[in-house]
Amino acid sequence: MPAPDLNLLITLDALLAEGSVVGAAKRLRLSPSAMSRALTRLRETTGDPLLVRAGRGLAPTPRALALRGRVHDLVLEVEAVLRPDERLDLAGLVRTFTLRASDGFVESFGPGLLARVGREAPGVRLNFMQKPDKDSSPLRDGRVDLETGVIEESLGPEVRTQALFRDRLVGVVRDAHPLSTGKLTAARYADAQHVIVSRNGLESGAVDLPFLPSAPGRNVGAIVSGFSAALTLARESDLVATVPDRHTATLRQGMFSFTLPLPALEFTVSMLWHPRMDADAAHRWLRGCVREVLREQGAPSRNSAASQ
Known part of the structure; x- marks a missing residue:
């Protein structure tokens, strides 16, 4: 059997991406x-x-659709293998990196990361993208360079991960809220009106549910899509927000934060990237910046049952 012409992979990738011979x-x-x-x-x-006539254009066949992602990944891997391993010139580096993270992560760590990147590589721009779901396809197709979040079982096996820090859930209310005084019990916490964060807009999709005891029985008064919105509502009302501690330290300034009066689980926040970026010197530098900025900022104190 003759050896396959690997140049055809590059051709197929271009055809499937463009959907047009021209x-x-x-x-x-x-x-x-x-x-x-x-x-x-x-x-x-x-x-x-592979591509068949459809009006004035060409439409991919089912086989072409099934091959598109695999072919694109193969071409990117080949390009990475053949790319020269040159010394990284940070002062002259001009590149845009897209980072997908929660609004809390950007609020808490974005300024420090921007400052670090600006000092070392002034030609690098960081594009922060909202994280509406756990889909890892943006990493695979190159739309996202780096992502942060909690690793789930549904994560594709090809995605690289590295732990960044441990975090926990805390309750947050406005200053002088009734829960800020007196003994805080599980019953008082559950009976208060809550604002929950849910990516699908449903109470059953609350992002904190995997880390709370089953059926916490909260009285839900509002549902939002991000931690920043939840804390904004809690700051101006009697709603209670349950949010990650370290993720939201900056957002919670001036509010009353408390340890949850129920056995919540801690969780690990990691960064994720596609393996084709392993050998990319600029990407390795960026990952190092993220790790060091988080280490420099440190974790909030957990010595007290409640802190303001």
Whole structure:
């Protein structure tokens, strides 16, 4: 059996990304006729038409859709292998990194990270992206360079992870809220009106549920999509917010925070990236910046049952 022509992978990646022979030809700096001949070879090799006429354009077949992600990853891996291992010139580095994280993470650690990056590599820009779900496909397809969060079982096995810090849930209310005085019991906590954070807008999708005892029985008065919004509502009302301690230290300034009066679980916050970025010197530098900024800022004190 003849060895496969690996150049066809690059051609197929361009065709599936562009959905057009002309567009793929421009991307690879080939003539449309050369790209058309390459598509013919791909069809013969795979035994599938891959792209078929649909109106004025081309539509991918089911086989093409199934191959698109795998082919793209293979091409990126090959590019990483063949990229020269040059010394990193931080002063001259011009690059944009996209980081996907919760609003609490950005509020607490974003300023320090920006300051560190600005000192070492002034040509680097950080693009912070909201994290509406746990889908790891943005890491795989290159839309996101680095992500932070709690690792779940549904995470794809190809994603690299590294633990950053341990965190816990705390309750937060406005200053002078009834829960800020007197003995705080599980019953008082549950009976108060709560604002919960849920990515799908449902009480059953509250992000803190995996770390709380089953059926905490809270009286839910509002549902929001992020910690910042939850704390804003709690600051201006009698709502109680339950949020990660270290993630929200900056957001909670001037409010009353308390240890939950029920057995909540601690959790580990990690950073995640695609393995194709392992050998990328600039990406390794960025990961080091994240680790060091978090270490420098340290963890909040946990010596008291309640702190303001």
